[in-house]
Amino acid sequence: MDKDFKMVATTIAGLEGVLADELRKLGAMEVKEAIRSVYFKGDKGFMYKANIALRTAIRILKPIKRSKVFDEEDLYEAIQRIKWERIIDVDGTFAIDAVVYSKNFTSNSHYISLKSKDAIADYFVHKFKKRPNVDIKKPDIKVHVHIHKEWLTISLDSSGDSLHKRGYRSATNIAPINEVLAAGLVLLSGYKGEENFIDPMCGSGTLLIEAAMVACNIPANINRKHFAFENWKDFDENLYDTIEESLLKKIRNSHFKIMGFDKAPSAVNKAKQNIINANLEEFIGVHHVNFFNSKKEVFGKTTILFNPPYGERLNINTEEFYRKIGDTLKHGYPNSTAWVITSDMNALKFVGLKTSKRIPLKNGDLDCRFVKYELYEGSKKIKKEGKL
Template structure:
């Protein structure tokens, strides 16, 4: 099988797979391949935090033109994978000189499948782009075409708990990956000082308590497959829930906007995590550390698209000043696509990691704020 992910998350996704018990793990570009049985496919969809999709390859073959594509798609015994009474949808990703349009590849694939059914069964299955019984994934890289079954359906970043969002909310998979890259493991107090609709603190709580990432999700595509084993899925779910753990520290979430706090409150409640997250309406720049010991901070400040140059300089300078003056003993991580803005923070980052927030190239940076005499190290 193949787990698809975001750029920069391949290593942490591979580690997640190892922790779950996968074998034959191999990193790709924005993907990790692995071997597992049907039960593991269910567990991967339920538990992986940094996967966007879990696909199950059916066939791989060389293809140089549209006739070869049609003929080889037609030759696949689709009647063994679905019935004529079920619906299908085809998604395609193309990186090839021979094929320029992914929608065209998806259309030719659909034509081959329904023509085979019409010729063999005398009837063709219908297409349902939103809720198909079988979602087919086609990937063409140069002259190699890989056909897979999409076991996830909607992207796995749709966790199911987020019903209220602000402008440009952070992707749940991106939030979870940032947290894992930052080393968050639930062994200290945590703060998101600009929490927006609450995605980062929710993902932080789920990691701290080892709660399956997609436990709140309403459905997975594999539940519509003809070989779906409901009893096995229930056993996998129960086993995963039995591995949750106690969390002995505190998670704090701030936002200065009342509307953001209301949305975050709804999402935290939807995730059944209100007992773990303390949500407050606060302006980060008027706060200071209120916990003993080490504090782990991860946040997603506003990007330059919503700030003028003057505001950006003042805003990011205020981040640095607040960290220096009010947050000793803190590992502070932030993500931004405005690389110019980092200059105004006035702190030297100890780590920089290249990521993408949507299509925007971004940096996840770490600032280590020391206690006592080590404060001088910030410049």
């Protein structure tokens, strides 16, 4: 039986708690939140499961060495003490990803990557008179070097490409929302597939697809064609197939409506194509509708979740645009819960509805707020603009 070992799942700032909750529900042990990451323990099979199933993880790292370093020479020597032939074939390829948060190192991350690459290459040359090549695009093994203060952690990246690359999105609009962030918004909203779901400004359909996968309990990365751990020397294909089959057996049907609107026909077409790519056309409907001319036409409890244009992305009249959002929600969508993410904190006061929750998040480099509105029959605009 495989032994348990420590791992790190990285994520977007603000989603650490969501990811930790995902890991616990999946069966991880010793779960501990950190900045943009969550530490946990599991065995090899759980590492496979985490990569396939986690919705809010960017990558899963397996630490293989931790030591104190105070300069580049310490780094070089620490890397040389690893038995790399057990990890990388001399005829194979590798790549280095480095992150540095230390006053002891004045060099940038790129230089640290080069120094780490040299240490691995020199290790092989000294021992085997030849060395593996560097391949940035499709390496056999991806090594993650992390320096925080005086601590060096060297990890193997078990994911490869970022886990936000689900494999379903072939068509996008301007500044599409990251799949990991989209999944995080769905989970933060409390949506579990037990009510209707509407994205009234759906763009290329990412929020709809992530919501449908939550509703149907479909593993987030089931459409991925490759994970980095498949190149590892200890990869167990039978174990991987068993884990995948077990996750697939837990998929369920959703009996509530999942709908997207967009006023641009091109966006509707892109969303439909991505939904087909994700094999979810049975569960999601997308319609050419201007949200500002719409009203709720589904019965029962409904979650409305959308990512409206920011001033940074599109040239809009902010006051008019957000005022229309509030008016449409108030008059057209009673008995619903609406969630909106935006980087324009000032714009939210024009919505004219009282927020019941405000969650700070990052969307790329933008500081955002994810806000909740409870919409009741006959909701009135608040008379005074509350603090955001």
